[in-house]
Amino acid sequence: MAFLEIKDLCVSVENKSILNGFSLTINTGEVHVIMGPNGSGKSTLANVLAGHPAYQVTQGSIYFKGKDLLQMSPDERANNGVFLAFQHPTELPGVSTALFLKTALNAKRKYLGEKPIDAVQYMKRLKTRSQALNVTDEMLKRPVNVGFSGGEKKKTETFQMAFLEPDFCILDEMDSGLDVDALKVVSDGINVLREPHRSFLMITHFQRLLTYIEPDYIHIMVNGKIVKSGDKTLAAYVEDKGYEEFK
Amino acid sequence: MKNLNNICLIKKNGHFETVPYPRNETVINVSGSDSFDCICLHFSGDLNLKINLLDKKASCKVHCVYLAARNEQLNLTIDVTHAAPDTHSEQLIRGLATDSSVVSFNGVIRMPYNSQKCIGNQNHRAILLSEKARVQAIPELEIFADDVQCSHGSAIGPLDKNQIFYMQSRGIDKKTAYHLLLNAFIADLIPEEYQVLTTDWMNTYL
Ligand SMILES: Nc1ncnc2c1ncn2[C@@H]1O[C@H](COP(=O)(O)OP(=O)(O)OP(=O)(O)O)[C@@H](O)[C@H]1O
Numbered sequence: 001m002a003f004l005e006i007k008d009l010c011v012s013v014e015n016k017s018i019l020n021g022f023s024l025t026i027n028t029g030e031v032h033v034i035m036g037p038n039g040s041g042k043s044t045l046a047n048v049l050a051g052h053p054a055y056q057v058t059q060g061s062i063y064f065k066g067k068d069l070l071q072m073s074p075d076e077r078a079n080n081g082v083f084l085a086f087q088h089p090t091e092l093p094g095v096s097t098a099l100f101l102k103t104a105l106n107a108k109r110k111y112l113g114e115k116p117i118d119a120v121q122y123m124k125r126l127k128t129r130s131q132a133l134n135v136t137d138e139m140l141k142r143p144v145n146v147g148f149s150g151g152e153k154k155k156t157e158t159f160q161m162a163f164l165e166p167d168f169c170i171l172d173e174m175d176s177g178l179d180v181d182a183l184k185v186v187s188d189g190i191n192v193l194r195e196p197h198r199s200f201l202m203i204t205h206f207q208r209l210l211t212y213i214e215p216d217y218i219h220i221m222v223n224g225k226i227v228k229s230g231d232k233t234l235a236a237y238v239e240d241k242g243y244e245e246f247k
Numbered sequence: 248m249k250n251l252n253n254i255c256l257i258k259k260n261g262h263f264e265t266v267p268y269p270r271n272e273t274v275i276n277v278s279g280s281d282s283f284d285c286i287c288l289h290f291s292g293d294l295n296l297k298i299n300l301l302d303k304k305a306s307c308k309v310h311c312v313y314l315a316a317r318n319e320q321l322n323l324t325i326d327v328t329h330a331a332p333d334t335h336s337e338q339l340i341r342g343l344a345t346d347s348s349v350v351s352f353n354g355v356i357r358m359p360y361n362s363q364k365c366i367g368n369q370n371h372r373a374i375l376l377s378e379k380a381r382v383q384a385i386p387e388l389e390i391f392a393d394d395v396q397c398s399h400g401s402a403i404g405p406l407d408k409n410q411i412f413y414m415q416s417r418g419i420d421k422k423t424a425y426h427l428l429l430n431a432f433i434a435d436l437i438p439e440e441y442q443v444l445t446t447d448w449m450n451t452y453l
């Protein structure tokens with residue numbers, strides 16, 4: 001059984017078709033990268049995996065650890081181990097990051113039939129994971145994403161992921177808009193999560209990220225489907241030649 | 248479900264105390280350098296406060312949270328007159344409206360010719376939780392003095408679906424997501440010991 005199996009996926013939004021027969025299989029422990037021109041449907045794919053209600057799946061299937069993902073609500077998917085670090089994370093006015101993550105963690109524990117986390121353990125986990133990603137205590141107290149700079153949003157998305165320890169990490173342009181030091185911090189934050197039971201789908205425009213995080217496969221996505229797959233050398237090729245020949 | 252009665256709290260000697268809910272039109276005169284600070288938690292019927300700031304340095308802070316459900320009709324009027332120079336007023340209103348409730352908020356700030364150096368702020372925000380709920384805000388500013396600061400703002404709309412989705416994407420179910428967001432929206436206006444009432448309301452009507 002594959003970890004994730006996407007077959008012939010067609011997706012439209014507001015009657016405009018965006019994904020046109022997208023297929024991809026990811027096995028446990030693998031790191032896959034998707035690159036592709038602006039508007040090719042990368043974020044749409046990520047959002048569909050997370051269950052965003054604006055996107056209509058018109059054809060195809062997604063199986064995650066043997067379960068039909070398309071039948072699950074977004075929160076069920078999350079509690080089954082799917083996590084999307086968003087390209088443009090949403091602001092939650094008035095809801096502190098600390099409270100948000102505690103609620104999220106306990107939701108998952110409840111889903112799995114476990115007791116809520118005790119306060120000491122929670123603080124410990126929060127501290128370890130936030131310090132690793134340079135997320136300050138002050139940021140944890142602030143409402144989720146409100147007033148965060150572009151780079152801070154990427155760091156806190158990655159921090160949320162590290163804190164919740166999902167099995168399937170989807171990262172939509174976590175490297176965009178980061179300074180060199182921040183890129184290193186975020187990459188390290190992702191690398192510590194690399195474990196045999198966890199898989200990654202990373203969307204990026206830059207080969208630079210892949211010097212920090214070594215991928216198993218790279219896929220080129222154009223017009224809503226994969227047009228070429230290869231190993232990490234494909235990224236260098238694209239950076240050099242562009243997407244023209246794949247269009 | 249307990250009957251949710253309107254609650255009015257007024258600050259006395261640094262503490263908020265409950266007072267009988269103001270019925271009909273209620274006139275409050277603030278003199279000297281006093282401050283009239285009140286918090287209203289409003290579930291049904293009308294509220295009509297007329298506040299006169301009579302002397303220099305007099306001020307008022309009116310915070311109101313309304314929660315409208317079923318076919319309740321809420322009419323809220325807060326009418327502040329800056330009758331002396333250098334007086335300050337603040338009106339902060341947050342509301343939730345669901346089912347087929349209808350809410351009207353009328354916030355008035357009057358600054359006559361002699362009200363130099365006055366500051367008046369009014370802010371109203373409401374979240375519509377059903378298709379049928381209606382909220383309208385009618386701000387009225389009567390400003391005749393030139394050296395004053397006066398601001399007002401109102402925003403009425405449904406809860407942002409993206410916020411709900413974002414929370415769900417972290418494993419939080421829809422109902423909990425609503426509660427968290429709506430609590431965050433009104434909580435800073437209500438003392439903690441009264442938040443059980445708003446939670447009650449949400450449990451009943453959401
Ligand atoms: N919610 C939406 N409503 C309307 N159109 C949408 C929506 N989401 C995506 N689209 C459209 O679908 C197309 C694909 O968008 P998507 O965000 O998936 O591209 P992308 O590959 O992630 O691009 P980028 O590299 O710029 O992030 C675009 O034309 C976009 O305008």
Ligand SMILES: [Mg+2]
Nearest residue numbers: 042043044087
């Ligand atoms: Mg994108």
